[in-house]
Amino acid sequence: MSGLAIRVEKCRLVVVQGLTAGQEAIFSADVVRVGKAPENDLVLCDETVSRAHLEIVRDGRGWLLRDLRSTNGTFLQGARVKEGYLVHGVEVGAGAARLRFEVLEERIVLAPFEGERLGGMVGASQGMRVVLGLLAEVANTGLAVLIEGEGGSGRELAARTLHERSARQGGAFVALDCGAASTAELEVELFGRGRGGASRPCVWERARGGSVFLDGLDELSLELQARLASVLEARELRPTGSTRKLRIDARVLGGARRSLATEVEREKFRDDLLARLASVVVRLPPLRERRDDIPLLVTELLARAGGGERAPLPSALLELLVGHDWPGNVRELEQVVLRALAPGHTQLTAVEAAPAFATDLPFREQKERWSQAFERRYLVWLLAEARGNISLAARTAKMDRKYLHQLLREHGLSRVEAE
Numbered sequence: 001m002s003g004l005a006i007r008v009e010k011c012r013l014v015v016v017q018g019l020t021a022g023q024e025a026i027f028s029a030d031v032v033r034v035g036k037a038p039e040n041d042l043v044l045c046d047e048t049v050s051r052a053h054l055e056i057v058r059d060g061r062g063w064l065l066r067d068l069r070s071t072n073g074t075f076l077q078g079a080r081v082k083e084g085y086l087v088h089g090v091e092v093g094a095g096a097a098r099l100r101f102e103v104l105e106e107r108i109v110l111a112p113f114e115g116e117r118l119g120g121m122v123g124a125s126q127g128m129r130v131v132l133g134l135l136a137e138v139a140n141t142g143l144a145v146l147i148e149g150e151g152g153s154g155r156e157l158a159a160r161t162l163h164e165r166s167a168r169q170g171g172a173f174v175a176l177d178c179g180a181a182s183t184a185e186l187e188v189e190l191f192g193r194g195r196g197g198a199s200r201p202c203v204w205e206r207a208r209g210g211s212v213f214l215d216g217l218d219e220l221s222l223e224l225q226a227r228l229a230s231v232l233e234a235r236e237l238r239p240t241g242s243t244r245k246l247r248i249d250a251r252v253l254g255g256a257r258r259s260l261a262t263e264v265e266r267e268k269f270r271d272d273l274l275a276r277l278a279s280v281v282v283r284l285p286p287l288r289e290r291r292d293d294i295p296l297l298v299t300e301l302l303a304r305a306g307g308g309e310r311a312p313l314p315s316a317l318l319e320l321l322v323g324h325d326w327p328g329n330v331r332e333l334e335q336v337v338l339r340a341l342a343p344g345h346t347q348l349t350a351v352e353a354a355p356a357f358a359t360d361l362p363f364r365e366q367k368e369r370w371s372q373a374f375e376r377r378y379l380v381w382l383l384a385e386a387r388g389n390i391s392l393a394a395r396t397a398k399m400d401r402k403y404l405h406q407l408l409r410e411h412g413l414s415r416v417e418a419e
Contacts, residue, residue, distance in 0.1 A: 005108055008108055008280075010103075010106060013092075014102065019097075028141040030058045030279060033068075034049075034099070035054070035070075037051040037052060044094060044097050048096040049094050049095045054067055060271070063086045078093070110134055111133055113132035118132040123290060127285040138162070139161070140167060145162060147256075148258070151328065153330060159173075160213070168209060171209035176214055177216050179216025179386075183224070190202060204248050213255060214228075214255065214277075216255065217256045228273060229270055229273040232277075302337060379407060
């Protein structure tokens, strides 16, 4: 593990002319704003500098300089520009002030996290200690982070942990599940478009100064991917019904069940959008790959649910929990714990094991028993993957929604129980 590292590209801005000549700052965020207003990342006090003068945006091709409709203009190597890509050592003008742009590359060696808790995340297994170490390193960089992992593995919790450990922790954390929303709902949330053309606040407005977590990106249509890529490239949009453009001031965190790099190869995901979402990729291991964490997770879940002081789990039950493959991951484990704390339950109920063979039953009946067991476990996993959303579950399984309801009733699975 000592040799594992990530390379993070940063930029340095050095004021070479102006009232604050000699001032310099290093930035790792994907967007750096320069101007006279105190909310800018680099504040220039010169009278010729506008309140919001220019920004430098990292995208898939490099560092893009953009003028923000400044009064006295933005200059690149002496020529006034609206936008243009920067190279190491180039000089940028903001009014009468001059800045030198430099590219720096930092190699961050990733060491396993020393503890077993980071924000709301817990884990002591080697795989989770690597994940927690990576999250701890990138939390305060401002980089766009893509979190990949199976349903129920904790993508939103990881994103919230990044937000809470960042410089934007004072702002709102807004999560949007792109896989569970309709196209009309996504248009409202992502682009401020309401039915009938009415304007309403979108995620970027609600998360101004904070973080936006876009989960289920692998379910986003190619059409909406293209529009989202344009919005993230411009860092602004004009909500329907509004007379002015909205500047995006939020850290972008993404989530997906499938590898988006693989989806790009399959032509199911746009590479330009991936470039703006994945400065760093974090892959969460499924629970079956971190079984050593199950006793710790059970203790944590019981404490969060208000279980109070409880006797240690019987070793036989603990072995059963550790041996289960948990297709719904931590979310499924949580539901087992919550059911145990429901009225009428006094202890954790074991997860269902595959039925044993019986010598007194013929092949056809034994096959039926195994088929029923498979159906139930599959349904539990399916709804956990879809977070209880029946429509999404039916689309994922390519199953008629009415037939899915019928199967749920046959197996005695309520929507809440299977989430």
